[in-house]
Amino acid sequence: MAEAKIVLDGLSKSFAGRAVLDGVNLTVEKGESLAIIGQSGSGKSVTLKCILGLLQPDSGSILLDGEEIVGAKGARLERIRAKFGMLFQGSALFDSMPIWRNVTFALTHGQRIDGARMRKIAEENLERVGLPARILDLRPSELSGGMQKRVALARAIAPRPEIIFFDEPTTGLDPIRADVINDLIVSLVDDLGITALTITHDMASARKIAHRVAMLYEGKIIWRGPRDRLYDSGNPYVDQFVQGRAEGPIQ
Amino acid sequence: MTAAPLNMLVLPFAAIGRSLIGLLAAIGRVARFTGLTISRGLTPPYYPARFAEQIAHIGWFSLPVVGLTAVFTGAALAQQIFTAGSRFSAQSTVPAVVVIGIVRELGPVLVGLMVAGRVSSAMAAEIGTMRVTEQLDALATLRTDAYRYLMAPRLFAAILSLPLMVLVANAIGIFGGWLLAVQKLGFNSANYLNVTRRFVSWDDFQMALVKAAVFGFFIALMGCYHGYRAGGGAAGVGNATRTAVVSAFMLILGSNFLITAMVFG
Numbered sequence: 448m449a450e451a452k453i454v455l456d457g458l459s460k461s462f463a464g465r466a467v468l469d470g471v472n473l474t475v476e477k478g479e480s481l482a483i484i485g486q487s488g489s490g491k492s493v494t495l496k497c498i499l500g501l502l503q504p505d506s507g508s509i510l511l512d513g514e515e516i517v518g519a520k521g522a523r524l525e526r527i528r529a530k531f532g533m534l535f536q537g538s539a540l541f542d543s544m545p546i547w548r549n550v551t552f553a554l555t556h557g558q559r560i561d562g563a564r565m566r567k568i569a570e571e572n573l574e575r576v577g578l579p580a581r582i583l584d585l586r587p588s589e590l591s592g593g594m595q596k597r598v599a600l601a602r603a604i605a606p607r608p609e610i611i612f613f614d615e616p617t618t619g620l621d622p623i624r625a626d627v628i629n630d631l632i633v634s635l636v637d638d639l640g641i642t643a644l645t646i647t648h649d650m651a652s653a654r655k656i657a658h659r660v661a662m663l664y665e666g667k668i669i670w671r672g673p674r675d676r677l678y679d680s681g682n683p684y685v686d687q688f689v690q691g692r693a694e695g696p697i698q
Numbered sequence: 699m700t701a702a703p704l705n706m707l708v709l710p711f712a713a714i715g716r717s718l719i720g721l722l723a724a725i726g727r728v729a730r731f732t733g734l735t736i737s738r739g740l741t742p743p744y745y746p747a748r749f750a751e752q753i754a755h756i757g758w759f760s761l762p763v764v765g766l767t768a769v770f771t772g773a774a775l776a777q778q779i780f781t782a783g784s785r786f787s788a789q790s791t792v793p794a795v796v797v798i799g800i801v802r803e804l805g806p807v808l809v810g811l812m813v814a815g816r817v818s819s820a821m822a823a824e825i826g827t828m829r830v831t832e833q834l835d836a837l838a839t840l841r842t843d844a845y846r847y848l849m850a851p852r853l854f855a856a857i858l859s860l861p862l863m864v865l866v867a868n869a870i871g872i873f874g875g876w877l878l879a880v881q882k883l884g885f886n887s888a889n890y891l892n893v894t895r896r897f898v899s900w901d902d903f904q905m906a907l908v909k910a911a912v913f914g915f916f917i918a919l920m921g922c923y924h925g926y927r928a929g930g931g932a933a934g935v936g937n938a939t940r941t942a943v944v945s946a947f948m949l950i951l952g953s954n955f956l957i958t959a960m961v962f963g
């Protein structure tokens with residue numbers, strides 16, 4: 448039995464009286480890549496934001512390496528966050544600074560220190576995501592969407608986190624660029640031994656990058672299983688979702 | 699039977715109560731935001747480069763627009779005092795009224811309003827865009843405190859720059875009045891400057907500097923606060939920008955009145 452990295456137990460969160468998460472139970476094992484699928488607005492992002500401490504759950508517990516992290520504050524929250532990297536859906540690069548400052552931001556915390564060494568680190572991390580050193584001094588707005596995503600990935604892995612969250616990593620990319628990102632995620636998980644949690648509604652991506660898949664529906668995990676079972680899950684909700692049918696139990 | 703008329707009576711009070719509670723909640727949120735910005739800004743890590751950048755944005759790059767505003771206002775004020783004063787042969791009051799009017803009121807208020815238009819809007823738009831594009835969340839996951847990194851440098855830079863700009867604006871405004879008086883209204887330059895010097899008082903300058911620091915505080919606070927709370931895409935950022943400028947204007951004019959009333963009341 449593999450070691451549990453993250454354990455969500457009965458996680459609930461409401462916004463203005465509407466329950467977005469309604470008792471989510473989920474375990475992510477160390478070194479595994481898990482994908483959460485589900486409709487837009489099903490609470491996928493909220494789940495990630497609760498784990499990162501960007502949102503406070505109303506009830507439930509989140510264990511990270513066996514330690515309860517709900518309600519962590521100050522130095523403890525900083526220490527917990529140091530274990531995580533996150534790739535945001537829109538990349539969320541800082542457009543006021545050049546690429547190399549973006550990539551090394553987690554190491555400098557925005558301080559203008561160690562220029563030469565930081566450029567070198569930025570270059571190494573860009574290389575890992577297949578980007579050339581000539582873009583170091585460009586601004587994020589000068590890059591295409593796919594390149595921005597890769598820079599954001601380089602930024603997330605630069606401090607070598609133990610866990611990376613991917614928020615819709617392939618949304619807005621053409622199928623070829625999307626597959627480049629998928630390959631990168633697979634190689635990061637395999638080479639760096641990173642634990643990955645991805646939220647997506649791109650089935651091709653989920654099947655490629657995840658070892659296991661879980662489906663979130665109306666605030667609960669209604670199905671989980673290995674990726675090979677995604678298309679014969681025997682669950683009518685999952686079937687409807689992965690086949691993209693308008694008719695079915697999900698209205 | 700009695701339910702409907704009773705409702706009619708209660709409704710207006712309910713509405714007043716709702717807006718009062720809303721106002722108190724807003725004041726509470728702004729106070730918390732201010733407290734966090736100041737307390738985090740005073741503890742390390744510090745961001746001197748960010749602070750310097752903001753001094754340039756708020757102070758240095760606003761100087762042309764502030765200088766033009768001041769010189770035109772000083773000249774227009776001199777002309778008005780001259781025209782109004784000639785009705786009862788009080789033209790000689792021009793230098794005194796110009797210096798008092800500029801230093802006590804027009805200098806600080808006009809600088810405050812011009813900089814609020816330029817800077818509160820830019821801050822709200824920039825931070826609001828960072829909010830809706832998840833850059834603020836990214837900051838947190840990269841373990842950088844937004845209050846220390848974004849808000850405090852802006853707030854401290856504005857509190858420091860505004861007084862310096864008001865000093866410059868006061869000098870330029872007095873110069874504008876002098877220029878018009880000497881060139882157009884036939885005043886003797888040496889006389890004009892003599893009277894000006896007699897009516898410049900250190901107390902007035904002190905009050906102008908206090909006003910300026912207070913205005914700078916409100917300008918940055920409104921820009922940062924409304925940007926930070928922006929939501930809902932491009933429209934949300936637009937709303938945040940508008941609210942930031944309008945509320946900065948109101949706070950500047952309101953606090954200006956209060957300070958003037960306290961000092962002279």
